[in-house]
Amino acid sequence: MRATYHDPCNYGRKSKALFGHAFYDEPRRIMDRVFDDWVDMVPNREHQICCGGGGGALVTGYDEERLAYGRKKMERVLATGAELLVVPCHSCHGQFNQMIREMDLKNLRVKYLWEVVADALVL
Numbered sequence: 001m002r003a004t005y006h007d008p009c010n011y012g013r014k015s016k017a018l019f020g021h022a023f024y025d026e027p028r029r030i031m032d033r034v035f036d037d038w039v040d041m042v043p044n045r046e047h048q049i050c051c052g053g054g055g056g057a058l059v060t061g062y063d064e065e066r067l068a069y070g071r072k073k074m075e076r077v078l079a080t081g082a083e084l085l086v087v088p089c090h091s092c093h094g095q096f097n098q099m100i101r102e103m104d105l106k107n108l109r110v111k112y113l114w115e116v117v118a119d120a121l122v123l
Contacts, residue, residue: 003038003116004082005031006073006096007048008089022046027088027113034120039080049073053095070099077108088113 005027016022024045031038043049052069060066074096077085085108087093096110111119 001037001083002081003031003035003084003086004041004077004080005038005044005113006041006051006077006085006087006089006092007044008087008092009048009050009054010091011088012048013046016046023088027086030113030117031086034116038086039082041076041080043076049076051092051095051099053091053098054089056091058091058094058098066095067099067102070095071103074099074103074105078105083107083109085110086113086116087111 007024007027011023011027013022022045028040041048049072050069051073052066057066077096085096087096087110093110093112099105100108100110
């Protein structure tokens with residue numbers, strides 16, 4: 001199945017600002033080793049579009065705004081043709097799963113990055 005990867009704000013821009021290093025290459029190395037068919041979203045890395053779920057937005061009550069961001073990001077996900085969306089962030093995972101329900105996207109699954117590593121270790 002085709003997969004794509006989402007760059008969370010916290011693992012990218014915020015990590016770069018706070019700690020001097022963004023985690024862009026590390027997950028892509030994992031994706032290269034785990035998937036025969038994965039495609040990077042555009043834009044990506046420091047130019048990625050926020051999924052709308054970060055910073056605790058899932059529980060703030062700003063659902064209209066959060067869902068608007070989510071729809072914009074989901075357009076980018078769907079443009080890849082992926083059936084699997086890989087994310088390392090718990091907030092992004094929750095946001096994308098809600099967007100799948102909101103948009104009735106039965107052919108898209110979301111997995112954590114650690115899950116695809118675990119799946120690859122099981123023969």
